Amino acid sequence: MAEKKLYDAARIGDVATLQQLLQTNQHLLDVVSFPCLKNVLHIAINQGQEGIVEEVLKINPELALELDSKNASSLHLAAARGNVGIAKxxxxxxxxxxxxxxxxxxxxxxxxxxxxxxxxxxEMLQLDILPATVRLHRGQIVLHLCVKHRQLRTLMVLVAKLDNLVNAKDDDGETLLHFAVMVNQLEIVEYLKENTKLEKLTKNSTGKTALDILNESFRYTSTYTKMKKILKKYSYQSIFQHLPRYTEMTMVAAVLIATMAFQAAVSPPGGVWQDDTKDETTGLITRHAGFAVMATKHPKTYKNFIAANVLSFISSTIAILLLSTAGSSDRWLFVSVSTCFVWVSMAAIGATYGASLVMTNPNMVEFAFRNVVFIVLSIFVPVIYYLFISKVMGKRVDKIKPNCVNVRVDQ
Structure with a gap:
C-alpha cells in the first residue's frame, strides 16, 4: 500500500504525501523499487515533477546515481524529458x-x-563539452545523430561548439551532408550550406557525394529541385576551397617556364661567337663576341625564336606577378588570368623548342618556323579544348547514372 502511494505521489507531484510517507518510514526510498528497476526519482523525472525530484534529492541524493533496467541514469531521463531544472x-x-x-x-x-x-x-555543454565528442554506433558522432533524427535546433547548438567536427565521417565515410540528403531534410541542407568549414563534395566509401545520393534516390520528391540547386552550387564553391593548392601548382609551372625562357635567351641554341671577326677587305667587325651564332647563320628563324622566347618569358612573369600578389586570396579572377598567361607561355616555349630544333638540326634547315607554330597549336589547342569538354561532361554524369541506391539510416 505504501509503495502504491509513493508511486502515485511521484507521478502526480504530490510533495505533501511524499513527506507524510517518509515521516512514517524514513527508509522507504531505499527499499522501494518499481518495475524496470526504476526508483521513485526515475518516476518523478519521467513525469517532469521537479518538486518531487528536489525533495527526494534532499533526503537521499544517492538515488541519482542508480541506473534503471536499460542502464539509463537519472540524467539520461532528464535529457530525454528536456527538463532543465531537473538536469541542473x-x-x-x-x-x-x-x-x-x-x-x-x-x-x-x-x-x-x-x-x-x-x-x-x-546546460551540459557548459559543464563539459568532451562527452559530445564520443563516437557512437559505426563511428557516428552526435552531429550525425542530430541529422538522422531531424533535430536542426540541437544541431545548430552543437555546431557552434564543435565546428571542428563538421567534416567528421562515420565508418562508411558519410558526413552530415550525406545524412541530411538520406533523410531528405531540406532545412538541414540549407543550414549546412552556410558552413564554410564543411567540405561539401566529400565522397563516402562507395564513392558517392551527397548530390549523387540525391539524384539516385530522391529524384521524384518535392524537395528534389531545391536540394539539387543547393548541392550543385557546391561544385563551384569547391574551386575556391582548392584555390590555394591550385595557385601553388600554377606558380610552380610559371616559374619553371620563366626559368627555361631565361636560360634559352642567355644560352641560345648553337652557342655564341667567342671572338670578334673582322672583314679583311673593309676592316669592319662582322661577328661580335657574345652574339648568338644562329643570329648570323639563320637570321629569320632566330628572330622568330627570340619573339617566341620573349613572349614565353613575359607571359610567365606576369602570371608569377598576379599569383604572388593576389593568388592567396579567394579571387578566382586573378588565378584565371594567371592560368591564361601560363597557357600562352607554354605554347610559346613549345615554339621556342621547335625553333631550336630547326636551327640546330641539319635535316630541318628548310623546315619553316610557321610549321613549328602549326604543330604546337595543333597539339596545344585540342588539349585545352578537351579540358573544358571534360569539365562540362563531368557535370552531366548524374543524368546517366542508374536510379537506385541503398539508403542506410541506422537507429
Missing part, C-alpha cells in the same frame, strides 16, 4: 553522469541532441 540539480550532485552510457552506448548529451532538447544540451 542532477549535474550539481554528479556531473560525471555526462559521461555515463546507457544500453545503446549513448550518454545524456546524445539523448538530449536526439530528442531536440537544446536547453538541456546547452
Amino acid at each position: 540539480r542532477l549535474l550539481a550532485i554528479a556531473p560525471e553522469m555526462c559521461w555515463w552510457q546507457d544500453g545503446h552506448d549513448m550518454n545524456p548529451l546524445h539523448v538530449a541532441a536526439m530528442k531536440g532538447n537544446e536547453a538541456v544540451l546547452e
